[in-house]
Amino acid sequence: MSMTITEKILAKAAGKESVTAGELVDACIDVVMCHDVTTPPAISMLVEKGLDKVFDKDKIVVTPDHFQPAKDVKSAELHRRLDLWARRHEITHYYKVGRAGVCHALLPEQGHIRPGEVIVGGDSHTCTYGAFAAFSTGVGSTDLAAAIATGKLWFKIPASVKLVLNGSLGPGVYSKDVILAIIARIGTDGALYEAMEFVGPALSEMTMEARMTMTNMAIEAGAKNGIIAFDDTTKQYLDEHLPVSLRGAKSRRAGKAISSTGTSEIAAPAGGGLAMTGGYTVYESDADAEYAKVEEFDCSALEPMVALPHLPSGGVPIGECAGGQMDQAYIGSCTNGRIEDLRIAAKILKGKEVAVRTIVVPATPTIWKQAKDEGLFDIFYDAGCVISAPTCGACLGGFMGVLAEGEKCVSTTNRNFVGRMGSPKSEVYLASPATAAASAVEGKLTDPRKYL
């Protein structure tokens, strides 16, 4: 029976030969991501119900990020609850302040995300990890608690939407512009309950960082997960980030095994999945798999996009909104706080001064150090930007750059809901790091292509 990549991964996790969209399954979880806002309540629930246990201390990854370092007494209490629990259960992968970072940048960077796995996290942008040919979805605290204690969750198999990215991105146009254009076309519930599967030549040319920007925002179209097939770019990233023992892929197509030393012939894999003794399993959608719909996008014709307030679907080409005055620029977050994003912003900011307050937030300590070592901090400093510690911070109106009433911010983040970054009377304009940097220089929404 033909299946999509999402169906194949969930079938394997449920111990089934095959599954179809709409079916309910109990699936085994490979990785559970925990942060400082949704995990403390999950811990309290588990304690209260007498279920205070962890299914596998090696498969839970903990990092405070939303309000870290603690922004006030209450968030410090959340961190304390998270810390006591992680230590009580001797969680193997617990990133404390100094090593902690924005979860969706940190987990792939630290080698916790592998193709073919089922990953859940107490955060809606957990869909980011689907860029690695994994099934990954965000859950609330109760689901998180159940996953922590039992290693299993119920899922309704989502139907899949195929998004074909044709052509090639022009200079100054990035994956952020692509995903904003997609959501502008299909709407914030355009893929409700569905899997968004990205394919096409424009996608093949994207780095893993750029791909993660797209899967990150799958939730902004209402999707359950975003997913991208495995290719050489995926393999190269994994070879650089996974522990040696976990490198190398086993394809679910009979006859192909991809490892860090090359491709070799192996026997056809057995029915319900492979025994994992290292490496990871690569699944691909069948050529005749069923899709709820197929949408084609011409990336060659795409312009830099800006999502106007107050929905991520408010995307318009920069030509339609250029000149709009801003009060702040924010470059960071799980969408666009990776080293590639900071390099793009720095290239535009080099030798210039920003006209509005500009906050740069490297998403993880490794990215922070890279940016420092590469001299990007000098560029940001000289331009008059402030550089923050890794945190989700102001993306969700937490701290480190919240907006006052009436203020407008061009931001590389993923949501521009009412009050998202501060006052309910402030406005957020979503854009790429290039557009945010160019807009910072001019103090108004600006086409980044003039600075290339």
Added chain:
Amino acid sequence: MAKAHVYNRDHINTDEIIPARYLNTDDEQELARHCLEDLDEGFVDKVSEGDVIVGGEDFGCGSSREHAVWAIRGAKVQTVIAKTFARIFYRNAINCGFYLIEAPEALDHINDGDEVEINYEAGYVKNKTTGAEVKFKPLPDFAVEIINDGGLLEHIVKGTTD
């Protein structure tokens, strides 16, 4: 008597239901004091125990914060009736043992301030102010089972002790 608080709008999101500035706590009573604050500042002053919220499409979109369900439940709202719900919000509500009603025609037949009565088993909302009746498809059996057990964790505990 259950009063309807109607918000004739799509995409009412989790940031409007409970702004992130209050996510430094998970205390349900405290969250309840800020329920719907960025959508309707006066909501908490006019809501009474057993009232219902009525919205459009994609209710609860955005964050995975279960705090959104807790804030609504903490405000003693009995259910939310909407055209459609965002996925994580819907799932969180079931997992919390909180019943949601997906009724595409609700906004056509329920006005702000109307008195309503809900029959969960039969699947209809009776508008006692106008006499109109809005049908809905009851939640699937597995979801009702979780809700009847009091939530997902209670359901798991029950499953391991049965």
